[in-house]
Amino acid sequence: MVHAVLLGTAQDGGRPQPGCTRPCCHELQPHEIRHPVALGLVDDSGQGHLIEATRAMGDQLRLWGHPPLASVALTHAHFGHVDGLGLLGKETMSVRDLPLHASTSMINLLHATPMWSVLVQDGAIKPLPFEGTTSLGPGLSMTAVPVPHRAELSDMHALLFRGPSRSLLFLPDHDTWDETLAHHDEVSIRSWLRSLNVDVALIDGTFWSFDELPSRSQQDVPHPPVLETLERMGERRKGDAELVFIHLNHTNPLHRTESEAHQTVVQNGWCVGEQGMRFTL
Ligand SMILES: [Zn+2]
Numbered sequence: 001m002v003h004a005v006l007l008g009t010a011q012d013g014g015r016p017q018p019g020c021t022r023p024c025c026h027e028l029q030p031h032e033i034r035h036p037v038a039l040g041l042v043d044d045s046g047q048g049h050l051i052e053a054t055r056a057m058g059d060q061l062r063l064w065g066h067p068p069l070a071s072v073a074l075t076h077a078h079f080g081h082v083d084g085l086g087l088l089g090k091e092t093m094s095v096r097d098l099p100l101h102a103s104t105s106m107i108n109l110l111h112a113t114p115m116w117s118v119l120v121q122d123g124a125i126k127p128l129p130f131e132g133t134t135s136l137g138p139g140l141s142m143t144a145v146p147v148p149h150r151a152e153l154s155d156m157h158a159l160l161f162r163g164p165s166r167s168l169l170f171l172p173d174h175d176t177w178d179e180t181l182a183h184h185d186e187v188s189i190r191s192w193l194r195s196l197n198v199d200v201a202l203i204d205g206t207f208w209s210f211d212e213l214p215s216r217s218q219q220d221v222p223h224p225p226v227l228e229t230l231e232r233m234g235e236r237r238k239g240d241a242e243l244v245f246i247h248l249n250h251t252n253p254l255h256r257t258e259s260e261a262h263q264t265v266v267q268n269g270w271c272v273g274e275q276g277m278r279f280t281l
């Protein structure tokens, strides 16, 4: 059965975040540790397609149940999404000719970065640029959807997956709703998700509110706060996609199910991502 498994729910730095000695990180128990975001998809033939190559790939493949890996796709070049790429190479997994789907700008960066270009030269990975909708395997397709996100290294694409019965949008990072919606000529999140025909939307929930950041960092690491997404969406209505917040910063109260923030999300009919969560497509 075609399905997706959420393999990490944290922002690039993970939870705990290195260097953080505040209560959000320093007293975490082992069961509270969260990997950077990644998603595993399994097509109708049982082959696995991994979205993002994080440094936690070993744990993530274990959590996923180690389906045979048939492809990898990357959304963009920020470190938490790509810092496990080297694990595909000969020191560790030693993959051969593994298709790696990414944007042309991300692929150019792969070729220009010695520690990654060696993966191409060794024949471990085979970079394939996004083009329209690609079939990943039986019953599973992927469409790359460009979204504005700070692009010092590469551009950013959300990824839309379609199975036989449902579709899932993976949008871990973007800068602002205004820019993303303007880019797609849409007036609301609801209308955009409807135009893409999305059933489940795993979306950027990095910060609960801007209170988590000193004001300068709001420009350095822009993400729409969950509070703003909730304001724009209101309560879940019939026909709405299921919103699942992912890519949570270590400071985000949504990491704690007992927090008021978590309850607010649930009361509005939405959802907070959990590692291991499974979605049938
Ligand atoms: Zn990120």
Ligand SMILES: [Zn+2]
Residues within 6 Å of the ligand: 016, 017, 020, 021, 022, 023, 024, 025, 026, 250, 251
């Ligand atoms: Zn922390």
Ligand SMILES: [Zn+2]
Residues within 6 Å of the ligand: 076, 078, 149, 173
């Ligand atoms: Zn990013």
